[in-house]
């Protein structure tokens with residue numbers, strides 16, 4: 001079976017035209033030592049661009065220092081424009097586009113105490129389970145002034161992304177970060193107009209999207225990533241996922257990438273299977289604790305299945321006309337053909353491109369039919385090692401040079 005020819009045709013997303021349908025999904029690179037936009041990060045994305053994907057996504061670009069989850073993360077500001085410009089130039093050299101994922105952690109922050117607020121903001125106030133290790137035991141409920149401040153941060157980040165040469169920005173509304181803390185009933189029990197039903201819970205994320213669209217939407221693509229389901233009883237189900245998609249469509253989002261699950265409560269819903277267990281001990285304490293905090297149940301571990309998000313994604317496909325990017329467990333030609341024939345406009349690839357950034361070219365020229373990625377998820381445990389996110393398997397894009405992660409991209 002050959003790769004569906006549609007997957008190698010251009011697609012228009014707002015003001016942007018992509019050369020094909022393959023998008024590198026955001027996978028936190030861990031290549032920004034102390035926030036430096038490094039040569040290592042730039043090379044990582046250049047490899048993906050060289051490897052044939054139409055667009056590569058730079059993961060987790062925080063809208064402010066307070067918005068970071070970890071210290072070794074990018075912050076989109078005027079101080080990072082020059083280095084991000086080197087990165088986007090390197091991507092553009094290969095005919096690909098670059099997208100910046102912009103986001104704020106809310107209460108999901110693990111920064112050393114001195115670097116950010118001791119009482120992080122969220123939809124709700126009260127006990128902050130994520131803050132136990134860093135002394136941020138309480139979170140504060142966002143006021144209207146806080147909402148204006150943070151939506152302006154998103155706008156500024158989008159403007160900086162545009163000035164840095166990015167072709168698109170992806171507003172992260174999934175996985176449990178600040179905007180998801182409004183969307184999911186796990187974290188949002190507000191009694192005002194920002195809490196209650198899904199329309200109310202989407203009110204603030206929608207406002208952020210509208211402001212960003214007004215600011216940059218004529219010049220660069222404004223996409224959104226969200227969780228179709230929270231993957232946990234008491235959280236959003238696909239019924240809410242469909243409503244979220246409709247609201248994003250009505251608000252004018254140029255494309256939605258359909259993710260799944262929450263970082264801690266349902267990581268197996270995000271990845272299609274759990275993180276590695278006892279035998280793997282990542283040096284980063286927080287990731288180690290995250291692995292321990294994975295939901296424990298008497299049920300056997302979810303077994304990885306290719307296209308594990310397809311059934312929910314199809315329901316969203318049937319409900320909206322906006323461009324949709326399928327994401328989750330796409331690993332071979334048959335998967336790609338299925339996604340295209342189900343009417344999705346683009347296909348997101350995370351782990352398969354960590355394993356082999358050249359996969360798209362190889363699929364196109366027929367030299368490879370299946371990714372060698374085994375979904376072992378050990379790339380996740382390497383995220384905050386000096387070399388950054390990489391595949392542990394032979395043949396993968398391992399062997400990053402840690403020293404490149406400390407050199408600014410523009411100074412190499």
Ligand SMILES: Cc1cc2nc3c(=O)[nH]c(=O)nc-3n(C[C@H](O)[C@H](O)[C@H](O)COP(=O)(O)O)c2cc1C
Nearest residue numbers: 025026027028059060328329330349350351379380
């Ligand atoms: C190492 C790693 C880091 C990730 N970091 C992010 C991130 O920073 N932001 C995000 O939205 N998703 C992140 N993800 C989730 C992916 O974007 C994607 O949802 C997930 O890997 C499923 O897609 P796949 O089956 O193609 O890998 C990460 C995934 C991996 C493997």
